[in-house]
Amino acid sequence: MREIFLGKPWHWALLVVIGVAFWLAGEYKLHVIYFNRFLSVLLLGTLALVLVLVVTTRPGERVTRDEIEIDDD
Numbered sequence: 001m002r003e004i005f006l007g008k009p010w011h012w013a014l015l016v017v018i019g020v021a022f023w024l025a026g027e028y029k030l031h032v033i034y035f036n037r038f039l040s041v042l043l044l045g046t047l048a049l050v051l052v053l054v055v056t057t058r059p060g061e062r063v064t065r066d067e068i069e070i071d072d073d
Helices: 009-027 035-056
Strands: none
Touching: 009 035
């Protein structure tokens, strides 16, 4: 299963949390009634999650299926 689901288990738990948060936002119609707040929380939340994932990933740790090749040209 490690070859199918790359990443740490808490990364996948974050995906579930994000899905629940989107469902709740839709249920309460936050994207319609409080659009500016919804958009601000969405952007700040996205930034925070990306930073957490980047900071907690060690150099050389596998996060993709394919090797990342840096082109020096």
